[in-house]
Amino acid sequence: MSPTPQQRRAERHRLGSGAKPAANRRGPSGGRKRPITVDAIVDTAFAIVENEGYEALTMRRVATALETGPSSLYAHVVNKQDLDELLIGRLCAEIELPEPDPANWRGQIIDVCAQLRDQYLRYPGISRAAFAAGLSNLDTLRLTEGMLAVLLAGGVAPQDAAWAIDSLSLYVNAYSLEASLARRRAAGDADDAWVVSRDELMRRFAALPDGYPQTRRYAAEITAGGGHDRFDFTLGVMLDGLAARSRP
Amino acid sequence: MSPTPQQRRAERHRLGSGAKPAANRRGPSGGRKRPITVDAIVDTAFAIVENEGYEALTMRRVATALETGPSSLYAHVVNKQDLDELLIGRLCAEIELPEPDPANWRGQIIDVCAQLRDQYLRYPGISRAAFAAGLSNLDTLRLTEGMLAVLLAGGVAPQDAAWAIDSLSLYVNAYSLEASLARRRAAGDADDAWVVSRDELMRRFAALPDGYPQTRRYAAEITAGGGHDRFDFTLGVMLDGLAARSRP
DNA sequence: TCTACTCTCGAACGGTGTTCCTGTCAACAC
DNA sequence: GTGTTGACAGGAACACCGTTCGAGAGTAGA
Numbered sequence: 229m230s231p232t233p234q235q236r237r238a239e240r241h242r243l244g245s246g247a248k249p250a251a252n253r254r255g256p257s258g259g260r261k262r263p264i265t266v267d268a269i270v271d272t273a274f275a276i277v278e279n280e281g282y283e284a285l286t287m288r289r290v291a292t293a294l295e296t297g298p299s300s301l302y303a304h305v306v307n308k309q310d311l312d313e314l315l316i317g318r319l320c321a322e323i324e325l326p327e328p329d330p331a332n333w334r335g336q337i338i339d340v341c342a343q344l345r346d347q348y349l350r351y352p353g354i355s356r357a358a359f360a361a362g363l364s365n366l367d368t369l370r371l372t373e374g375m376l377a378v379l380l381a382g383g384v385a386p387q388d389a390a391w392a393i394d395s396l397s398l399y400v401n402a403y404s405l406e407a408s409l410a411r412r413r414a415a416g417d418a419d420d421a422w423v424v425s426r427d428e429l430m431r432r433f434a435a436l437p438d439g440y441p442q443t444r445r446y447a448a449e450i451t452a453g454g455g456h457d458r459f460d461f462t463l464g465v466m467l468d469g470l471a472a473r474s475r476p
Numbered sequence: 477m478s479p480t481p482q483q484r485r486a487e488r489h490r491l492g493s494g495a496k497p498a499a500n501r502r503g504p505s506g507g508r509k510r511p512i513t514v515d516a517i518v519d520t521a522f523a524i525v526e527n528e529g530y531e532a533l534t535m536r537r538v539a540t541a542l543e544t545g546p547s548s549l550y551a552h553v554v555n556k557q558d559l560d561e562l563l564i565g566r567l568c569a570e571i572e573l574p575e576p577d578p579a580n581w582r583g584q585i586i587d588v589c590a591q592l593r594d595q596y597l598r599y600p601g602i603s604r605a606a607f608a609a610g611l612s613n614l615d616t617l618r619l620t621e622g623m624l625a626v627l628l629a630g631g632v633a634p635q636d637a638a639w640a641i642d643s644l645s646l647y648v649n650a651y652s653l654e655a656s657l658a659r660r661r662a663a664g665d666a667d668d669a670w671v672v673s674r675d676e677l678m679r680r681f682a683a684l685p686d687g688y689p690q691t692r693r694y695a696a697e698i699t700a701g702g703g704h705d706r707f708d709f710t711l712g713v714m715l716d717g718l719a720a721r722s723r724p
Numbered sequence: 725t726c727t728a729c730t731c732t733c734g735a736a737c738g739g740t741g742t743t744c745c746t747g748t749c750a751a752c753a754c
Numbered sequence: 755g756t757g758t759t760g761a762c763a764g765g766a767a768c769a770c771c772g773t774t775c776g777a778g779a780g781t782a783g784a
Contacts, residue, residue, distance in 0.1 A: 242680070263731090264731080264732080286770085286771065286772080287771080287772060287773080288770080288771075288772085291733095296732075296733065297732085297733045297734065297735090298733090298771095298772080298773080299732080299733055299734080299735090299773080299774075299775085300731085300732055300733055302772095302773075302774080303730080303731060303732075304731095307772085307773090308771095308772065308773090359650070359653055359654060359657060360657055362654070362657075362658070369684075369688065369691060370687075370688075372691060372698070373687075373688050373689075373690055373691045376690040376691065376694065376698075377690050380690060386694045386697045387697045387700065388709075389694075389697070390694060390697040390698045390700070391697075391700075391701060391705075391706050391709045391710070392713065394706055394710075395647070395706070395709070395710040395713070398647060398650040398651060398654065398710075399643070399646060399647055399650065401650060402607070402646040402647065402649060402650035403646060405607055406607055406610070406646065409607060409608055409610075410610070432490070436617075439618075439621075440617065440618075440621050441621075442621055442624040442625050442628060443617060443620060443621045443624065446624065446634045446637075446638060449634045449635045449637070449638040449639075450620070450624075450638045452635065452638070452639075453639065457639075458639050458642055458643070461636075461639045461643070462639070462642075462643040462646075462714075464717070465640065465643070465714055465717035465718055465721065466710075466713055466714055466717055467717070468716070468717035468720050468721065469712070469713035469714055469715070469716035469717030469718075469720070470713055470717075472716050472717070472720055473713065473716065511762090512762080512763080534739085534740065534741080535740080535741060535742080536739085536740075536741090539764095544763070544764065545763080545764045545765065545766095546740095546741080546742080546764090547742080547743075547744085547763080547764060547765080547766090548762080548763050548764055550742075550743080551761080551762060551763080552762095555741085555742090556740095556741065556742090
């Protein structure tokens with residue numbers, strides 16, 4: 229008897245082994261070319277998010293792409309939230325974890341965070357779902373495990389390491405979410421016209437009323453940082469602080 | 477001629493002066509006890525979010541609380557997003573900014589961040605709206621100005637200070653959002669039953685399969701941290717890293 | 725062949741943000 | 755005092771969302 233989606237999800241949250249019994253298909257596949265499976269749903273969902281953003285990911289949209297009705301999905305997925313967790317799970321599973329190298333623990337942490345960031349940015353807005361997912365399944369826990377190993381190898385105290393992983397994940401999530409929103413606005417949907425270039429932003433800062441002297445003076449610094457400069461800066465600062473804490 | 481909501485919002489995004497002309501009311505207020513104004517809408521919205529969470533904040537819910545229909549709101553507010561921005565703006569306006577004290581810049585930054593965190597947590601889930609708001613209006617810019625002044629007084633380099641403010645805001649947002657979600661789950665809505673106590677979580681970590689040695693060994697550290705311990709830790713680490721960068 | 729079981733999916737429910745359009749009333753000009 | 759103007763109020767509707775129900779279809783084992 230293949231498990232219901234509810235059982236499957238409960239199992240996932242119970243942190244059980246990830247061994248999937250492959251559930252030999254019984255019931256009919258109708259006359260459809262490709263049967264509806266959890267994997268097919270997740271694949272389709274990823275494609276939609278990649279092309280149209282997380283906001284376009286709706287049950288109906290997935291069902292339409294699968295050439296069926298929305299209710300057909302609920303035999304494989306208990307919820308929209310369940311689908312979100314599956315997406316985050318697979319996304320985390322794609323991250324390559326390094327073999328801990330005590331001499332290069334900072335670089336290794338930065339690399340993992342950058343991988344995570346790039347995955348989030350590849351699927352714009354999906355980090356919103358990551359906030360709700362938390363430490364729900366084995367895949368996210370695998371990330372924690374990997375980063376913990378790197379930090380411990382680097383000589384960071386266990387408690388510091390554990391909390392630092394939390395902070396780093398949170399920051400990467402937040403950064404990716406904001407970056408996704410900013411990019412979507414840059415794509416310019418009509419009345420979002422007040423989203424402007426850096427030059428324009430600097431000009432506005434310079435024209436600020438009194439009471440904003442610092443902002444006016446350091447408008448250049450505030451608006452600086454293309455690419456992932458801010459990201460690199462923040463990770464550098466956090467790791468510096470962490471290293472200082474470990475070896476006083 | 478009083479401005480349309482569109483003009484009002486555009487003005488806000490243009491970072492114009494915050495001087496409100498008070499727009500002497502003309503049109504009818506009907507037989508209603510309290511006329512529908514932007515402030516009334518925002519007040520009502522805050523009450524709803526405080527009592528029922530951000531997810532309960534819908535146009536219809538606000539309208540019902542104001543004893544009217546949803547369409548009546550659109551004469552004062554452009555959008556749901558517009559309402560969100562107004563909420564974030566007022567929330568930021570409540571923050572008390574200190575007079576910069578070079579001897580206590582770390583404490584002052586921590587205080588401002590804690591204020592922001594507590595405001596976010598007072599209105600659960602509202603930090604979701606803060607992500608989309610960005611640096612949109614004068615109120616959020618006032619926060620930037622205040623923190624910038626503190627950091628500069630503390631001897632932090634302008635570029636470091638500007639980026640640090642970005643990182644700190646992002647982290648405070650993310651932390652508050654996650655804390656809100658966690659608390660709402662702790663309130664226990666039926667099938668969220670797998671959200672468990674720390675003891676139960678530690679037990680599950682201990683029962684993890686092979687391949688998770690660090691997580692298993694340091695389950696206590698990972699699940700540690702009640703109250704705002706993690707928050708304090710992260711801010712401490714970031715400010716340490718920042719200080720180290722300023723005085724090498 | 726018959727039964728049991730799983731998968732499929734049209735239809736519907738209650739909710740959402742938003743728009744259209746009409747009616748109503750206060751303030752001004754004459 | 756009267757007419758005009760124009761902002762405000764709000765009912766009804768649209769398109770969409772997540773989700774549920776229940777009937778139908780098809781395969782696997784007895």
